Amino acid sequence: MADIEPRRVLGEYIQRVNARDWRGALERLAHDYTEEWPQTGERVRGRENLRRIFEQYPGQITAGWFDTEQAEIVGTEDRYVLTPAMTMLRVDGGGEMYTATYTATYPDGSRWYVVMIARIVDGKLRRAHTYWAPVLPAPEWRREWVERIPTTAPGG
Numbered sequence: 001m002a003d004i005e006p007r008r009v010l011g012e013y014i015q016r017v018n019a020r021d022w023r024g025a026l027e028r029l030a031h032d033y034t035e036e037w038p039q040t041g042e043r044v045r046g047r048e049n050l051r052r053i054f055e056q057y058p059g060q061i062t063a064g065w066f067d068t069e070q071a072e073i074v075g076t077e078d079r080y081v082l083t084p085a086m087t088m089l090r091v092d093g094g095g096e097m098y099t100a101t102y103t104a105t106y107p108d109g110s111r112w113y114v115v116m117i118a119r120i121v122d123g124k125l126r127r128a129h130t131y132w133a134p135v136l137p138a139p140e141w142r143r144e145w146v147e148r149i150p151t152t153a154p155g156g
Contacts, residue, residue, distance in 0.1 A: 006120035010098050013125055014116075022051050030124040037130055058107070096120055111135045 009028055016025035029047040036043045044050050100116045112135065118128040138148065 006096065006098055006123075009120050009123055009125060010100055010116075010118050014100060014102070017054070020054075022054055025054075026051055028125055030121065030126045033125060033127070035128045035130060037132070039132060096126075 013025055013028040016022075016028065026047045029050070031047070032045075033047045033050070034043060034045050035050060044053065096119050098118050098120060100114075100118070102114050104112050104114050106112060113133040115131045115133075116128050117130075119126045138146070
């Protein structure tokens with residue numbers, strides 16, 4: 001897999017997670033894979049621990065949990081991947097560092113923005129920092145200074 005373009009590695013990983021194909025997703029990760037979730041102060045060491053988190057998620061992560069209805073497409077065609085659920089995901093980057101942005105709907109119905117900053121080495125995801133941000137209502141106090149945009153996909 002070392003010959004695979006890094007952008008494709010990240011895209012395939014996201015596609016596999018979206019399809020609940022844990023084995024396929026983990027094949028895209030280095031054996032010493034580490035993922036950090038700064039918002040909750042957690043670090044996942046090893047792909048087996050990540051698999052267990054996916055499998056034990058309360059309410060279960062369902063296939064196609066990434067939003068499929070409205071995804072923003074910006075940039076060149078080769079910077080996007082299509083998931084099995086027909087979600088277009090933006091993947092930017094160069095060298096070893098890549099960023100993927102997408103939205104997800106959790107089992108409780110809440111919608112979240114997800115940003116994953118990933119390091120890909122020798123055709124495998126080696127390390128990632130993932131940020132999860134819920135869709136929030138805009139405060140009324142700043143209404144006169146902003147333009148309201150839809151909160152259904154990254155960037156509007």
